[in-house]
Amino acid sequence: MATPGDGVPECDIAVVGAGLTGSMVALLLARAGHRLTIIEKRADLRADLVTTEFGQMTNPNKRSINLALSHRGIEALKAADLFDRVQPLLIAMEGRCIHSLDGSAKIQPYGHAGQAIYSVARSDLNAFLLDALAATDRITFRFETTVERIQPDGKLTTVDRHGNKQVVSFDMIVGADGAFSSVRDSMSKCSRVNVSQEFLSVGYKELTIQAGSQGEFALASPNNLHIWPRHARGMLIALPNRDRSFTATLFAPWADLDALDADPSSIGAYFTELYPDFVDLIGAPDLVAQVHAAPSSPLVTVKCSPWNTGVVVLLGDAAHAVVPFYGQGMNAGFEDALLFADIWARHARRDVRACLEQFNRERQPAGIALADLSLENFVEMSSKTDSFLFRAKKRVEAVLHAVCPKAWVPLYTMVSFTRTPYDVARRRALVQDRIFYSAIGVVAVASAAAVAVCTGPGRRR
Amino acid sequence: MATPGDGVPECDIAVVGAGLTGSMVALLLARAGHRLTIIEKRADLRADLVTTEFGQMTNPNKRSINLALSHRGIEALKAADLFDRVQPLLIAMEGRCIHSLDGSAKIQPYGHAGQAIYSVARSDLNAFLLDALAATDRITFRFETTVERIQPDGKLTTVDRHGNKQVVSFDMIVGADGAFSSVRDSMSKCSRVNVSQEFLSVGYKELTIQAGSQGEFALASPNNLHIWPRHARGMLIALPNRDRSFTATLFAPWADLDALDADPSSIGAYFTELYPDFVDLIGAPDLVAQVHAAPSSPLVTVKCSPWNTGVVVLLGDAAHAVVPFYGQGMNAGFEDALLFADIWARHARRDVRACLEQFNRERQPAGIALADLSLENFVEMSSKTDSFLFRAKKRVEAVLHAVCPKAWVPLYTMVSFTRTPYDVARRRALVQDRIFYSAIGVVAVASAAAVAVCTGPGRRR
Numbered sequence: 001m002a003t004p005g006d007g008v009p010e011c012d013i014a015v016v017g018a019g020l021t022g023s024m025v026a027l028l029l030a031r032a033g034h035r036l037t038i039i040e041k042r043a044d045l046r047a048d049l050v051t052t053e054f055g056q057m058t059n060p061n062k063r064s065i066n067l068a069l070s071h072r073g074i075e076a077l078k079a080a081d082l083f084d085r086v087q088p089l090l091i092a093m094e095g096r097c098i099h100s101l102d103g104s105a106k107i108q109p110y111g112h113a114g115q116a117i118y119s120v121a122r123s124d125l126n127a128f129l130l131d132a133l134a135a136t137d138r139i140t141f142r143f144e145t146t147v148e149r150i151q152p153d154g155k156l157t158t159v160d161r162h163g164n165k166q167v168v169s170f171d172m173i174v175g176a177d178g179a180f181s182s183v184r185d186s187m188s189k190c191s192r193v194n195v196s197q198e199f200l201s202v203g204y205k206e207l208t209i210q211a212g213s214q215g216e217f218a219l220a221s222p223n224n225l226h227i228w229p230r231h232a233r234g235m236l237i238a239l240p241n242r243d244r245s246f247t248a249t250l251f252a253p254w255a256d257l258d259a260l261d262a263d264p265s266s267i268g269a270y271f272t273e274l275y276p277d278f279v280d281l282i283g284a285p286d287l288v289a290q291v292h293a294a295p296s297s298p299l300v301t302v303k304c305s306p307w308n309t310g311v312v313v314l315l316g317d318a319a320h321a322v323v324p325f326y327g328q329g330m331n332a333g334f335e336d337a338l339l340f341a342d343i344w345a346r347h348a349r350r351d352v353r354a355c356l357e358q359f360n361r362e363r364q365p366a367g368i369a370l371a372d373l374s375l376e377n378f379v380e381m382s383s384k385t386d387s388f389l390f391r392a393k394k395r396v397e398a399v400l401h402a403v404c405p406k407a408w409v410p411l412y413t414m415v416s417f418t419r420t421p422y423d424v425a426r427r428r429a430l431v432q433d434r435i436f437y438s439a440i441g442v443v444a445v446a447s448a449a450a451v452a453v454c455t456g457p458g459r460r461r
Numbered sequence: 462m463a464t465p466g467d468g469v470p471e472c473d474i475a476v477v478g479a480g481l482t483g484s485m486v487a488l489l490l491a492r493a494g495h496r497l498t499i500i501e502k503r504a505d506l507r508a509d510l511v512t513t514e515f516g517q518m519t520n521p522n523k524r525s526i527n528l529a530l531s532h533r534g535i536e537a538l539k540a541a542d543l544f545d546r547v548q549p550l551l552i553a554m555e556g557r558c559i560h561s562l563d564g565s566a567k568i569q570p571y572g573h574a575g576q577a578i579y580s581v582a583r584s585d586l587n588a589f590l591l592d593a594l595a596a597t598d599r600i601t602f603r604f605e606t607t608v609e610r611i612q613p614d615g616k617l618t619t620v621d622r623h624g625n626k627q628v629v630s631f632d633m634i635v636g637a638d639g640a641f642s643s644v645r646d647s648m649s650k651c652s653r654v655n656v657s658q659e660f661l662s663v664g665y666k667e668l669t670i671q672a673g674s675q676g677e678f679a680l681a682s683p684n685n686l687h688i689w690p691r692h693a694r695g696m697l698i699a700l701p702n703r704d705r706s707f708t709a710t711l712f713a714p715w716a717d718l719d720a721l722d723a724d725p726s727s728i729g730a731y732f733t734e735l736y737p738d739f740v741d742l743i744g745a746p747d748l749v750a751q752v753h754a755a756p757s758s759p760l761v762t763v764k765c766s767p768w769n770t771g772v773v774v775l776l777g778d779a780a781h782a783v784v785p786f787y788g789q790g791m792n793a794g795f796e797d798a799l800l801f802a803d804i805w806a807r808h809a810r811r812d813v814r815a816c817l818e819q820f821n822r823e824r825q826p827a828g829i830a831l832a833d834l835s836l837e838n839f840v841e842m843s844s845k846t847d848s849f850l851f852r853a854k855k856r857v858e859a860v861l862h863a864v865c866p867k868a869w870v871p872l873y874t875m876v877s878f879t880r881t882p883y884d885v886a887r888r889r890a891l892v893q894d895r896i897f898y899s900a901i902g903v904v905a906v907a908s909a910a911a912v913a914v915c916t917g918p919g920r921r922r
Contacts, residue, residue: 180650185646188658189641192660192715193658193660194657194658194659194660195656195657196655196657196658197649197654197655197656197657198655198657199653199654254653298653
């Protein structure tokens with residue numbers, strides 16, 4: 001990577017948002033020799049974290065939220081020379097553990113042996129990245145500062161917590177401020193940016209499965225992502241934490257969530273009907289208290305085009321907020337940062353606008369495809385994971401992939417274990433699906449024909 | 462209409478936006494006996510207006526913008542008892558005057574004799590409505606005040622021009638603050654509102670055709686809406702003003718506008734190629750100066766769903782910003798206000814939330830349909846108005862409508878001369894089009910068959 005002294009100019013770059021994507025792009029750009037100003041509307045999240053028994057950093061006033069780190073995110077961490085230090089924060093999840101209504105559980109591996117995605121606490125990882133940023137000498141943090149306005153020429157108007165307004169010019173502004181991005185809002189008012197924001201008919205509540213009395217995981221097979229698929233009624237999932245708890249998320253149609261919120265006395269019956277083993281796991285009184293206390297939150301998909309105007313560019317959720325069902329939100333944000341830093345390095349930082357144009361051109365189709373993949377995967381997780389045909393297809397695809405590892409790559413593998421652009425992966429999976437189902441058709445017809453020939457009137461005569 | 466003393470409760474209502482829709486809804490609600498606070502981010506537009514020769518109110522620092530008032534808007538003005546006083550501001554446009562590239566012009570009537578739409582200066586009409594509002598004693602104006610936040614329960618946070626923040630609770634908040642609505646922005650952050658904002662690949666520049674030296678209209682047949690259709694290259698339109706000028710609008714693909722802006726020396730050649738008679742009309746030096754000075758502006762379509770949350774509701778462009786090609790933006794806003802006031806009166810103002818739910822349910826499909834109709838009418842105006850088939854269809858439809866005025870109503874007539882909901886009109890026009898083109902097919906086949914029978918081998922034998 002370039003460092004100051006290569007003869008290429010140093011730039012003053014503002015990164016709006018000190019979350020995961022913002023921290024990652026700031027790290028990669030700081031390593032390339034630029035001066036970074038990080039503007040974040042919230043306070044420094046590290047101030048409120050305490051370290052719990054197993055080293056996990058947790059804000060005692062907030063529920064721990066965890067995410068699934070996979071190949072794309074890992075590649076970005078490696079590019080920032082941080083992956084080795086991140087590893088202790090991770091818990092491998094080698095497959096899905098599907099919990100049926102009758103209480104039985106089946107494991108479906110995600111890939112071949114050794115392939116896994118990793119559960120990581122958002123606060124752990126975010127604090128780690130902020131520490132890494134603070135360790136460089138090229139970063140100015142401005143917490144509790146909101147963005148009031150951006151201009152395409154790089155002027156940034158901010159307001160700090162005392163209400164002081166400031167206008168500063170930057171060579172480039174990176175908006176990594178999440179699904180409800182202020183940078184995008186401001187962009188969409190000063191330039192022709194198409195934006196759509198669409199809410200899912202399903203919302204969620206976050207719950208916790210505490211560790212057992214001996215400090216053990218309360219669910220067997222912790223190295224899996226646990227799913228209770230309940231089709232049109234939604235699903236429950238659980239990811240393991242380092243402190244031996246699980247963070248569980250209930251996804252349900254808004255009509256159901258509104259009913260639970262309006263009448264807490266219905267919570268017990270709802271879970272007994274749909275998730276009886278989960279009631280046993282948590283205990284009814286704790287479950288009712290948790291569900292009652294947990295807010296029902298919405299799930300939004302944001303599409304935006306273009307992602308750039310002048311010297312301003314959007315990355316991560318600000319450019320493409322997706323529903324969480326492919327576990328790719330953070331990974332896509334990290335990959336945005338990685339791709340962006342690569343293109344930036346290739347441009348030798350001499351033409352900001354051309355670089356942003358190129359990034360938008362190369363990356364935007366992937367953002368749109370990921371939004372669609374993420375919506376489609378809700379159906380897969382909540383409805384297909386417990387179907388026989390789906391499991392059979394998974395097994396056949398695993399065999400095909402083992403036999404012809406380049407010619408046949410399951411969609412989940414392309415998304416989670418490669419850097420195949422999301423749009424390319426989606427198109428390729430559609431072709432593979434057509435071939436797969438045509439082949440099933442041919443086999444079915446051939447079998448029927450064979451049966452007919454063997455048992456037909458000709459034989460009987 | 463209800464008045465105070467009917468025994469139904471008076472309400473404190475905030476209307477955000479003192480433009481056309483905001484003023485209209487405020488007028489109708491004030492007449493129904495409520496207390497209104499009107500919040501507008503700009504200064505009072507009346508302060509900068511001067512009265513020109515023919516009584517037209519104009520801001521000498523701004524280009525005069527005019528709009529086409531049609532049936533729906535007129536009905537709202539009548540409900541507010543204002544139409545008689547508005548009439549002197551209007552210039553009837555009885556049809557389209559289509560200007561071909563060869564300089565010839567043809568008039569296409571909009572409806573039957575006596576049917577017309579009306580050109581009106583936005584500033585004239587807006588000032589008139591604000592004066593009418595000021596004449597009631599139930600209105601508080603708060604100009605130069607921005608909306609920072611709305612809450613579903615009716616709390617409204619505003620900031621005045623001195624930076625003073627104020628939080629006030631209202632029984633209802635009406636967001637009529639235009640395509641880039643702050644109320645909608647705030648709504649979409651606190652509740653599940655789906656929003657899309659999409660820019661057209663065509664932008665516009667506003668120009669002026671001054672009155673002739675004798676104070677006469679420079680274009681013959683001023684009682685028409687003038688169109689220079691140029692297909693994929695866009696179009697030019699002109700609407701008459703009371704001061705005998707025309708406001709002309711050039712609609713062109715952004716590539717063309719960007720080229721004109723980047724190289725003003727190309728302006729002459731561009732107009733000579735596409736609008737040679739327009740060059741003669743304005744004179745080349747003035748035209749070049751005007752085009753150079755006029756900013757290129759974007760055209761946006763905003764769709765939003767739902768329009769209500771809690772006691773907050775969106776009306777007009779804030780709920781459904783449309784491109785201007787059906788001339789329905791203001792008319793739809795006025796009709797929103799009229800329908801809203803009707804529903805509000807029927808609810809006897811006792812349940813704000815239920816009223817807003819009903820308004821959203823009844824009106825939203827019309828908003829979506831209008832957005833699509835407006836986009837489709839760009840193709841009609843810029844490409845079809847000079848085609849033989851289109852003109853023939855218009856004539857046949859006029860005859861059908863004259864013969865069966867209820868069974869066959871041309872789309873333009875439904876949109877501009879009735880209050881048929883836009884969605885109903887659009888569906889009905891699709892059915893009519895299918896019948897029309899099927900009939901043409903039948904006639905064509907029958908004619909061919911008749912010709913074949915009359916001239917075929919049987920005859921010759």
